[in-house]
Amino acid sequence: MIAENVKALLAEIPQGVELVAAAKGRSASEVLEAIQAGVRIIGDNYLQEAEAHIAAIGTRAKWHFIGTIQQNKIKTIAVLFDTVETIDSVEIARALDRQCSYLGKVMPVLIEVNSGREPQKSGVSPEDVELLLGQISSLRNIKVQGLMTMGPRFGEPADSRPYFVSTRKLYEQISKWKIPNIAMKYLSMGMTNTYRIAIEEGANIVRIGTKIFGE
Ligand SMILES: *Cc1c(COP(=O)(O)O)cnc(C)c1O
Secondary structure, three states: OOHHHHHHHHHHHHOEEEEEEHHHOOOHHHHHHHHOOOOOOOEOOOOOHHHHHHHHHHHHHHEEEEEOOOHHHHHHHHOOEEEEEEOOOOHHHHHHHHHHHOOOOOOOEEEEEEEEEOOOOOEEHHHHHHHHHHHHHHOOOHHHHHEOOOOOOOOHHHHHHHHHHHHHHHHHHHHHOOOOOOEEEEEOOOOOOOHHHHHHHHHOEEOOOOHHHHH
């Protein structure tokens, strides 16, 4: 099933859009099956799971961290991952930069935007993104490559569209500012229920779990 799901998605997703297989709660063998069917990037939320996945699979995939970042886990995140999609504060950015400098590594990162401005949700409020970028653009061991958003969860996929549109507008605005060391190359938005809408609205990374691995 996993292989068929991946092949169907890869056939559907337009060129230039990267598929991240969101692997929370999945075994290494399920993740490997997705990779063998053509997935090139795995997104992990939890470090214990990521360690198990990476131990079994290693460099056969690229590893994106897509979970909430806790300060005391940043060292491990720096070691394990190729990209961190969920930067949402200057403290987290500085701590990741420091750990990456110890490793002699430059980490591509995305800024997670709380596009729904939901109080309890992770992500930076859209109006605070500019300030954050100004504060972190001088860091040498992380490089901002774009934005990521979840958006509020709705019953109807179409209800997500305004949040994808506003995040894409922010992404375009930031590109025009030409802040040193800040690139707007990736826009990560859309999951199983919403990836088609996200792609219509400019996503070039979609993070899909359920549609690949099942419920
Ligand atoms: C779980 C998860 C996804 C994928 O969600 P599905 O609805 O299963 O496709 C995408 N992004 C993040 C950050 C997630 O935690």
